[in-house]
Amino acid sequence: MTDILIHMLLTIFMPPLLLGVIGKTKAAFAGRVGAPFLQPYYDLAKLIRKGSVFSDTTTWIFRAGPIITLAATLVAALLIPLGNHLSPISFAGDMILFAYLFALGRFFTTTAALDTGSSFEGMGAAREVTFACLAEPTLFFALMTLSRLSGSLSLSPMLTTLSLSLWFSAGAALLLLVGGMFIVLLAENCRIPFDDPTTHLELTMIHEVMVLDHSGPAFAYILYGAALKLFVLGAFFIHIALPLKTGNAILDWGVFILSMLGLAVTIGVVESIMARLRLLRIPQLLVAACILSAFSMLLILR
Amino acid sequence: MTEFADQLLVLVMLINFLVLGSSRMAIAIRAVAVQGVVLGVLPAIIHTFSWHLIAIIVGMILAKGLFIPWLLFGAMNKVQIKREVEPYIGYVSTLIIVAITTALAFVFAAKLPLAQEHQGLLFVPASIATIITGFLTLTTRRKAISQVIGYLILENGIFIFGLLLTSAMPVMVEAGALLDLLVGIFVMGIVINHISNEFSTIDTSRLTALKE
Numbered sequence: 001m002t003d004i005l006i007h008m009l010l011t012i013f014m015p016p017l018l019l020g021v022i023g024k025t026k027a028a029f030a031g032r033v034g035a036p037f038l039q040p041y042y043d044l045a046k047l048i049r050k051g052s053v054f055s056d057t058t059t060w061i062f063r064a065g066p067i068i069t070l071a072a073t074l075v076a077a078l079l080i081p082l083g084n085h086l087s088p089i090s091f092a093g094d095m096i097l098f099a100y101l102f103a104l105g106r107f108f109t110t111t112a113a114l115d116t117g118s119s120f121e122g123m124g125a126a127r128e129v130t131f132a133c134l135a136e137p138t139l140f141f142a143l144m145t146l147s148r149l150s151g152s153l154s155l156s157p158m159l160t161t162l163s164l165s166l167w168f169s170a171g172a173a174l175l176l177l178v179g180g181m182f183i184v185l186l187a188e189n190c191r192i193p194f195d196d197p198t199t200h201l202e203l204t205m206i207h208e209v210m211v212l213d214h215s216g217p218a219f220a221y222i223l224y225g226a227a228l229k230l231f232v233l234g235a236f237f238i239h240i241a242l243p244l245k246t247g248n249a250i251l252d253w254g255v256f257i258l259s260m261l262g263l264a265v266t267i268g269v270v271e272s273i274m275a276r277l278r279l280l281r282i283p284q285l286l287v288a289a290c291i292l293s294a295f296s297m298l299l300i301l302r
Numbered sequence: 303m304t305e306f307a308d309q310l311l312v313l314v315m316l317i318n319f320l321v322l323g324s325s326r327m328a329i330a331i332r333a334v335a336v337q338g339v340v341l342g343v344l345p346a347i348i349h350t351f352s353w354h355l356i357a358i359i360v361g362m363i364l365a366k367g368l369f370i371p372w373l374l375f376g377a378m379n380k381v382q383i384k385r386e387v388e389p390y391i392g393y394v395s396t397l398i399i400v401a402i403t404t405a406l407a408f409v410f411a412a413k414l415p416l417a418q419e420h421q422g423l424l425f426v427p428a429s430i431a432t433i434i435t436g437f438l439t440l441t442t443r444r445k446a447i448s449q450v451i452g453y454l455i456l457e458n459g460i461f462i463f464g465l466l467l468t469s470a471m472p473v474m475v476e477a478g479a480l481l482d483l484l485v486g487i488f489v490m491g492i493v494i495n496h497i498s499n500e501f502s503t504i505d506t507s508r509l510t511a512l513k514e
Contacts, residue, residue: 169305172312287394288323291401292316298405299312302412 003085006253011077014257015227016040018234018264025268040227047220055213058115065112066214066221069105073228076101081156082235083256084245090156095143098155099136102188102229106132109222113210120202124209127279131187131194131206134286138184141293142177145300146240159239166243173299178241180293185237185267187286189230192271194282204276234263307347310340311428314462315404318435321455322396325385327447331374334454338366341461348465362461365480370454370487374447377491381498383445390507391442400435407431425466432459444505446494450487457483 020037027034054063079098081087110125147153149170150161167174187194190207202209211222238259246252277285317337321330342362349355378384389396407430414426436456440449457479464479 172309176312176316284323284394284397287397288319291319291397294401295312295315295404298408302408 003249004088007082007085007088010082010253010257011074011228011231014260015231016044016224018230018260019227021261021264022268022271025265026272029269029272040223044220044224047223048217050216052216052218055116057117058213061108062112062115062213063218065108065115066211066218066225068108070221070225070228072101072105072108073225073232077228077232079155080232080235081159081239082253084160084252085249086156086160090154092153095147095153095155095158099139099143103132103136105225105229109210112214116213118213120205120209121212124206127206128210131282131286134283134290135184135187138180138286138290138293141290141297142181142184142240145173145177145293145297148297148300159236162239162243163245164243170300173296174240176292176296176299178237180289180296181237181240183285183289183292185230185233186270187282187289188233189226191267193274193277193285196276199276204279231260234260238263307344308424310344310347311424311462314340314458315428315431318404318432318455319397319400321439321451322400322435323393325393327378327384327445328375330448330451331371331378334451334458335367335371337455337458338370339363341458341465342367344462344465361480365484366454366458370484373487373491374450377450377494378447381447381494383447389443389448396438396442400431400438403434403438404431407434420466425462429459429462432456432462435459444507446490446497450490450494453486453490454483 017037017040019040020035023039024034024037076098078089079087079094079101081090106128110128113121113125143158146158146162149166150158152158152161186192190197195206195208196204197208199205199208202212207226211219214222235256238256242259242262244255244259246255314337317333317340320333324330324333339362342359345355345362346359391399404427407427410430411427416426420426433456436452436454436459439452439455441452443449443452461479
């Protein structure tokens with residue numbers, strides 16, 4: 001019971017902190033003091049209090065987009081086990097639901113973008129779905145590999161049975177999986193080699209351009225949903241990359257929080273030392289990620 | 303120990319992908335050098351100590367890790383070719399082709415009637431996959447240097463297969479293979495220089511278009 005409570009509290013309150021840590025890491029690399037760790041919370045609080053402006057040309061889809069996206073991501077957050085604790089909801093085959101909840105969220109983000117009739121937003125939506133359809137096979141190869149390793153079709157047992165001893169017996173396959181999943185993590189969350197979350201040029205944006213017309217609370221939902229997605233996919237990645245287990249429930253939560261913060265720092269470092277890729281190179285890298293995880297599946301199936 | 307050998311072979315196959323996926327010559331040359339060094343270390347892991355073995359390892363690392371990359375970098379700087387522009391088949395497509403052929407190599411290797419102690423090892427599929435990568439690099443790239451790199455990868459693939467037999471392979475055969483390779487690289491280097499001197503490009507697809 002307490003575990004479920006902690007799961008909920010972490011899911012609701014931790015995601016913006018990850019963005020704060022990423023921002024602070026980037027600031028440290030640039031030699032700046034940077035915004036405080038809690039800045040994303042302040043931003044969200046500010047946006048929630050603002051009023052909204054809706055264009056006359058938009059329909060209900062535009063208003064529903066941010067809410068459905070956030071709701072889908074929240075449900076996905078209930079399916080993923082955090083740390084070494086089972087998730088609140090779990091059933092055989094929930095990994096498919098997990099993958100397609102993100103697809104549902106993306107579908108509504110892109111249709112809301114198309115609904116505005118802006119050509120820039122349409123361009124962003126086209127890019128988003130193109131890259132998403134290249135990232136999806138990677139996720140599925142990874143899920144297939146993991147379900148083969150654990151002999152289970154449900155995320156909770158699948159991810160919690162991963163352990164350090166597995167790294168010794170199937171190290172090569174897991175290393176490939178970590179490489180592929182890290183690329184997908186960055187691509188799905190629009191982080192730097194794929195998309196710059198702080199860019200101000202519409203022509204180069206992918207995710208940011210789709211949400212240009214949203215304002216006030218709707219934009220807060222979008223920002224919060226993006227942070228939550230980073231949190232959920234990050235938790236998934238942490239299970240594969242750092243399957244640390246202490247056996248003590250409280251200690252496990254501590255390990256989980258520390259490794260999530262470590263992941264945020266890693267993303268910050270990657271963002272600081274890499275430039276954004278040209279749009280033409282992005283599919284290449286995503287196909288490479290797909291091949292990495294397909295290869296890892298091959299090694300496991302053999 | 304064979305566990306660790308398997309991890310190294312996975313690395314070798316990843317380098318195959320890297321060579322086919324990168325457009326920069328320098329990356330491809332370094333990747334092939336690393337592949338040569340990894341393959342040089344492999345015999346030490348799977349066979350017991352002998353002077354013959356040491357000779358093979360030192361020869362491999364010196365030739366494939368240092369000497370041949372040095373020659374290739376020299377050729378690259380001389381003709382000022384930094385990247386492969388417009389291969390016959392694009393990077394993403396070649397990556398997908400090599401991924402499929404690697405998968406097929408695993409299937410094929412599982413069907414081969416191998417000796418009992420070689421079954422379940424990665425050597426045979428890795429060897430077939432590397433040979434196919436070599437063929438693909440040779441056939442899909444236009445620049446002569448890339449074709450030399452393809453030739454090197456092809457030889458690496460043959461070497462992996464030979465690893466299974468090293469204890470039975472006399473050092474002269476091994477030295478002969480390395481020497482052949484070296485002569486091949488030399489000849490290619492001279493050819494590259496001549497092509498670039500005569501036609502101010504090392505694009506081999508132009509050669510068929512020559513008319514007096």
